[in-house]
Amino acid sequence: MIDGVLPTILIVDDSPENLTVLSELLQPDYRVRAATSGEKALRIAATEPWPDLILLDVMMPGMDGYEVFTRLRADPVTCEIPVIFVTAMDSAEAELRGLDVGAVDYIAKPIIPAILLARVHTQLELKQARDWLKDQNAWLETELARRMSENLVVQDVSIHALAHLAEIRDPETGNHLRRTQGYVRSLANQLREHPRFASFLTDHTVDQLSKSAPLHDIGKVGIPDSILLKPGRLMPEEWEIMKTHAKLGSDAIEQAERDADRPVEFLVLAKDIAHYHHEKWDGSGYPDGLAGDAIPIAARLMALADVFDALISPRVYKPPMTFTEAFDIIVAGRGSHFDPDVVDAFLSRFDEFCEIAVRYRENEPHPPQSSPG
Known part of the structure; x- marks a missing residue:
């Protein structure tokens, strides 16, 4: 008995007499269903109620037991029901064939009641164990997925909490x-199929890039308030200090990597983004003056994203630009400030950039969503 319910056994035999004998033998302990044909x-x-076990005669007119078994296995509803072949063919070859096709057991007629009952009991116990393991595996998979989801949520919250440390100290950044x-x-997403980027921009890497992006300015927590919050343009010596936020950010992330018990994949991208997102394609950027493909791909994407947002956002020393004005500046930086292919991706996704800007606009009036002329 399983959870208070008698196991169900389907007996299949073209002889009504054999069905009667088997039914009488099994019914005290099992719920029996019977069929006289395949x-x-x-x-x-x-x-x-689906059978927990099938006792299947091999020699039947029309559809024989082997064909019935083949069809049972082909149907997702019945493919896992264990089958015991019951047949008058008691040769070793017949038994081997039955076991080779996938039957769990093979019983020769005439039936010996004690043997049949013992084998039925054994197969039902095995099925119950398999079902329990299957349920446990399903539960474990669900639980693992739930915990991984929770971990990702905690990770995302932690990332944003760290990123907001920089944001809080620079109230102009907002969204x-x-x-x-x-x-x-x-x-x-635009560059995923591009020959220069396809091998790097896998589904997983795109997700990790998105996760890492908010940490690009984490190094600003190390910049003095007198410089970070200065209401106006910076003096040259102040600008040199401001530029150190790139290395400060990557150093902080590198320290977090060392403190972790095991490698944290997204931190590698976050470190590249923090350290190199102010580098320029022509080598005139900072902090290391890298040029071209020497600049990590993640940082090249972040560079354009960061500049576009700075252009359309208000600052104490400037009003926000319109989307069209920002568009023109990005295009003008193709091949000098930005990777040309990244600019081409921006051109293809410009409308989406505008939609994102509007969706996460600040409380202040946002520049109009105009298109380049």
């Missing part, structure tokens, strides 16, 4: 994190 057996097996995160994902 066709009827298939119909019964596919309806509730800058969300916007630049959206821009980076948009560029990455």
